Amino acid sequence: MTSAGNKTGSSVDRVYDRLKRMAADFELKPDERINESALSSLLGASRTPLREALNRLVAEGFLTFKNGRGFFCRSLSPGRILDLYEARQAIECEALQRSVSRASDAEIQAVMAFLDETEPSYNTIDVAMSLLEMDEAFHMKLVALSKNAELVRLLSNINGRIRYVRLVDLKMLRGKTLPSRNKGAKLSAHRVILNALAARDEVAAVTAMREHIERRREEATEAVRIAYSQLYVPAD
Amino acid sequence: MTSAGNKTGSSVDRVYDRLKRMAADFELKPDERINESALSSLLGASRTPLREALNRLVAEGFLTFKNGRGFFCRSLSPGRILDLYEARQAIECEALQRSVSRASDAEIQAVMAFLDETEPSYNTIDVAMSLLEMDEAFHMKLVALSKNAELVRLLSNINGRIRYVRLVDLKMLRGKTLPSRNKGAKLSAHRVILNALAARDEVAAVTAMREHIERRREEATEAVRIAYSQLYVPAD
């Protein structure tokens, strides 16, 4: 969320990126205490930079910390997921409202082009991860149209924290709704939102966005359950 | 934002709280590099816990960090303030919408009672700081009614980051609008919002909230300028 590409390879940043991934992918099991010595030797850095990275992740909501006990990976209860999806709604809808008056036609067209380019591969791509990345990229581009760096920052953070659940969510979605996804037949939710924005129709855009996220949120609780079951019964 | 009362007095928490205050109050001048050794001796802790606290504050958006160069206090440009106020709108409005269906009458009444208790002293209290604390407390209580821990967390973070500007803002407000603040004459913005919530009128509540924050936001840019002038020309 804070750092993107670190060519210098500062130890803290390296560890931070890696840890965030581990936390997002539930490689660190929820509510399990993190052993600093073990982790530091695993990641090839000493405890000092490791702890600095851990502190960042606590501040960002990925981990928790109990004084004298150490760091823990944060558990994702259905309640928390719901909270995060609501926060996401708040942020994305606000951004969309601002974009109506702030985004230029050209900028909107650029996102449209991104959609044109990526959406066809929704059906061909098999790796759910790539699918998730495209989905996230779309939402990030959309929020960026608001020209509000803080909203971008917040969405980026939330995305990171619900990544694993969304991954499971998307997998489920694929299994269930693939047939109805014939191109041309019905516009994708993303397309509907973007079209409304291009038409400068604030109400329609926000309504579509709310519904889009709402639908995902409804599936999310189910996704959490599945995520947990996958956690403790590794797929064969 | 993360830690509230630390009786154990872990060094990093102590330093963290203190630093956050310093950053919020612009005791650390914007864009100025933070000297770790100097700070550590000033705060009476070694560099290790200091840097852990600094890293937390970077993740929370209070500071920035450049690899190999160190930590910097984040500058508050008018643009950034605007961003933060917009984020605040997003969060508080979303929370309010959820509260309409989630907050019990009793809970709303409790906030009402808080308002009854604190509002009269708006005119008597002279210390702007206390005023700000009451204002923040009200908004936090309001958001808490949404039962969404993430929204609470986000508002708490934003409040911390715009505290100094709001302080200046409130001071200005006092100077200008004190006469029109006769109790009974007109309902306070807070009261209007809460009444709408009590009546379960979502549209009215959200509208009032948007306007309330919007008005503050408009003053904010002005407040930033004043804040900066106060920064570099200490009041005599």
Next chain:
DNA sequence: GCATATATTGCTGTATACAATTCTGAATAT
């Protein structure tokens, strides 16, 4: 056999040391 007290072990919390990097400023060349 159970509960309480006590030792043991492992881990966290912090300080300190040292290596690596960046900054400063003066001396030199253009």
Next chain:
DNA sequence: ATATTCAGAATTGTATACAGCAATATATGC
């Protein structure tokens, strides 16, 4: 006068050491 280079100083980045706390295992009394 301006730009450049190159030590020296200052500051950051990381490793390591050790003190102190927490959890667990062991022993003791009942």
